Amino acid sequence: MSADTAAAMSFSARIREASWSRHRRLDPSSDADREPGLFDRLFDGSLSLADYTRWHAQQFFAYEAIEAAGDRLAADPVAGPFVFPELARLGALEADLRFLMGPKWRSGAEPLPATRAYVERIHEAAAEPAGYVAHAYTRYLGDLSGGQAFGKAARRNYGFDGAGASFYEFTGIGSPKAFKDEYRSRLDAIGLDEDAKSRLVEEVLAAYDHNGAVLAELGANLDRNPFEPKVVAAVCHHMNHDHAADTLVICRGAGGRPEAHAARMTGFDGDGADFAAAVGDGEVPIRIAWARPLTERAEVRPEIVRIFTESKALLEA
Known part of the structure; x- marks a missing residue:
C-alpha cells in the first residue's frame, strides 16, 4: 500500500x-x-x-x-x-x-x-x-x-x-x-x-x-491424545497436590534435572508425560516417554509408579 x-x-x-x-x-x-x-x-x-x-x-x-x-x-x-x-x-x-x-x-x-x-x-x-x-x-x-x-x-x-x-x-x-x-x-x-x-x-x-x-x-495434533482433558486435569492435580515430592523425584531422575528445586506435571498423552521443572529462576519443560503406548486411564498410574521407582533408583545410585 x-x-x-x-x-x-x-x-x-x-x-x-x-x-x-x-x-x-x-x-x-x-x-x-x-x-x-x-x-x-x-x-x-x-x-x-x-x-x-x-x-x-x-x-x-x-x-x-x-x-x-x-x-x-x-x-x-x-x-x-x-x-x-x-x-x-x-x-x-x-x-x-x-x-x-x-x-x-x-x-x-x-x-x-x-x-x-x-x-x-x-x-x-x-x-x-x-x-x-x-x-x-x-x-x-x-x-x-x-x-x-x-x-x-x-x-x-x-x-x-x-x-x-x-x-x-x-x-x-x-x-x-x-x-x-x-x-x-x-x-x-x-x-x-x-x-x-x-x-x-x-x-x-x-x-x-x-x-x-x-x-x-x-x-497438527487433532485426535492424537486418547485421554480427555478432564482426565488429564484430574491426574495432574493429583500429582501436583498430593504427590508433589514424587513429581520432583521424577523430574530429577528420569527427567535428567537433578538440580530442580520444584516440579509439576503439566499433561500427558498416549506416548508420554509432560512436566515442568523449576531450575534456577525459570522452568524447564520435560517429556518422559511411557514404556509403551497407553490408551486407558487405568494404565497411567502404573506407568507413573514405574517412572518414579526408576527415578528414585537413579538418584540413589
Missing part, C-alpha cells in the same frame, strides 16, 4: 486492508486444497469435544495476557478508550473450562509452545499502549465477527446451552455491528502519529501470525 493510498483511508480501513490476507489464511473456506484444520473440523462437525476443549484452554492464556494489560492501561489516554468491560472474556473462559474439564481444570491447562510465544509477544507489545490496542482489536473484533459462527457451531455440535460456549456470548453488547462501528470510529480518532500507527498495523499482523501458529500446532 502506497503512502498516498494509506493517507486517503481511515485508520480502521487501513488496518483491515493490511490484515486482509492474514484474515483469509485463517478462513477455512479460503483454501480448498489444504488439509482440514481445526476450524474446518468445527464447522463440519468432526472436531472432537476433547480437541475443542484443548483449543478453548489455549485461548485462556491469550486473554489472560490481554486483559491483564487492559487492566493496567485502563486510564491511559491511548489505550483506555479500547478497554471495554463488556468485552472481557476471561471469566467466561474460566466458566467454560470448569464445565469442560471439571473444577481442577487449571492443573490440566498448559500453554503450547506456540501459545507461549504468543503470550510473550502480547506482554512485550503491551508495554506500549498501541501494542495493547493491536492485540485487543485483533482478538475482540474477531470474537464479535467470525467468533459468533464458532459459537453457533459449538452449540450445534456439542449441545451446549450456555456453559461450554459462553465465551462467545457478549451479554453486555446489544448490537455487535453498532459496537464494532464505535470501536472502529475510536481507531480512526486514535491519538498516534504516523510512525506509531504504522507500528500498530504491524503488530496487528503479528497478532494474526501468532494466532495462526497456535491453530497450526493444535491442528
Whole structure:
C-alpha cells in the first residue's frame, strides 16, 4: 500500500486492508486444497469435544495476557478508550473450562509452545499502549465477527446451552455491528502519529501470525491424545497436590534435572508425560516417554509408579 493510498483511508480501513490476507489464511473456506484444520473440523462437525476443549484452554492464556494489560492501561489516554468491560472474556473462559474439564481444570491447562510465544509477544507489545490496542482489536473484533459462527457451531455440535460456549456470548453488547462501528470510529480518532500507527498495523499482523501458529500446532495434533482433558486435569492435580515430592523425584531422575528445586506435571498423552521443572529462576519443560503406548486411564498410574521407582533408583545410585 502506497503512502498516498494509506493517507486517503481511515485508520480502521487501513488496518483491515493490511490484515486482509492474514484474515483469509485463517478462513477455512479460503483454501480448498489444504488439509482440514481445526476450524474446518468445527464447522463440519468432526472436531472432537476433547480437541475443542484443548483449543478453548489455549485461548485462556491469550486473554489472560490481554486483559491483564487492559487492566493496567485502563486510564491511559491511548489505550483506555479500547478497554471495554463488556468485552472481557476471561471469566467466561474460566466458566467454560470448569464445565469442560471439571473444577481442577487449571492443573490440566498448559500453554503450547506456540501459545507461549504468543503470550510473550502480547506482554512485550503491551508495554506500549498501541501494542495493547493491536492485540485487543485483533482478538475482540474477531470474537464479535467470525467468533459468533464458532459459537453457533459449538452449540450445534456439542449441545451446549450456555456453559461450554459462553465465551462467545457478549451479554453486555446489544448490537455487535453498532459496537464494532464505535470501536472502529475510536481507531480512526486514535491519538498516534504516523510512525506509531504504522507500528500498530504491524503488530496487528503479528497478532494474526501468532494466532495462526497456535491453530497450526493444535491442528497438527487433532485426535492424537486418547485421554480427555478432564482426565488429564484430574491426574495432574493429583500429582501436583498430593504427590508433589514424587513429581520432583521424577523430574530429577528420569527427567535428567537433578538440580530442580520444584516440579509439576503439566499433561500427558498416549506416548508420554509432560512436566515442568523449576531450575534456577525459570522452568524447564520435560517429556518422559511411557514404556509403551497407553490408551486407558487405568494404565497411567502404573506407568507413573514405574517412572518414579526408576527415578528414585537413579538418584540413589
